Amino acid sequence: MHDPHKDPHKDPHLDELSGVSTTGHEWDGIKELNNPLPRWWVLTFYACIAWALAYTVFYPAWPLLTTATTGVLGYSSRADVRAELAEAEAGRSGYIAAIKAADIEQILADEALRTVATAAGSAAFKVNCIQCHGSGAQGSKGFPNLNDDDWLWGGTPQQILATITHGVRAPEDADTHVSEMPAFTDILKSGEIASVAAFVADLSKGTGFPAEKTAAAQIFAQNCASCHGERGEGNQEMGAPNLADALSLMADGEEAIAAQIRAPKHGVMPAWGGRLGDVTVKELAAYVYSLGGGK
Helix, strand or coil, rough: CCCCCCCCCCCCCCCCCCCCCEEEEEEEEEEECCCCCCCCHHHHHHHHHHHHHHHHHHCCCCCCCEEEECCCCCHHHHHHHHHHHHHHHHHHHHHHHHHHHHHHHHHHCCCCHHHHHHHHHHHHHHHHHHHHHHHCCCCEECCCCCCCCCCCCCCHHHHHHHHHHHHHCCCCCHHHHCCCCCCCCHCHHHHHHHHHHHHHHHHHHCCCHHHHHHHHHHHHHHHHHHHCCCCCCCCCCCCCCCCCCCCCCCCHHHHHHHHHCCCCCCCCCHHHHHHHHHHHHHHHHHHHCCCCCCC
């Protein structure tokens, strides 16, 4: 506020409008008022500086060449984290031993083991399986959806475990699932391939297997039924897909089905047993079974 006792004509550094003295500094006609900071603000600022200096004394703070000052209290957040992880691992070790000793049916029957195994399997799935089956296990073209009940090699807990353990067409595992659809270009004529492709496309629409023996049905019976079943229902012992539902794996539509008949695509799944170990594959099997499509 303007001080009536100060005469701007006698004090050259007094601002006429505000009545506040200036510092004497001026830039392009703009003068700097001499307004000190509030005392409470200055004291708070100095207190923060004192607190920061004390903190660097009591706690780890100053970086050195290969380490840092430890502080007089010797506190370490990393040590706390290591202790917490060790405690968590110690608590989990008992469950790991139990999962290792039990078979998949026993794990699923025990609520505590099932909960631990499913949670661990979910984490392992995100690391090892989402690249092919998707983050939600929904699959993609050529990679099965694990949420439904359309299984190539069976959806019981034991069958799921076997598939994860030994893989599909995995050359490194002698017990892997093996099946291969032949290329029919040397077996069927172009017109026959087109005819049976149309027949399979109709099956996938859920229209049912035709009662009458059409030419396409005869071609299917002679060349496809041995693997896919007489009514296209599939064969899990051979990994042959069900062709009579609306769920497609490799091909959808007449043209794509015909291309699959001419030059079949065969997926490969690694044998995870040798890579992840017995405990992790059981956890993965428990998680996949928990998705709702297991039998």
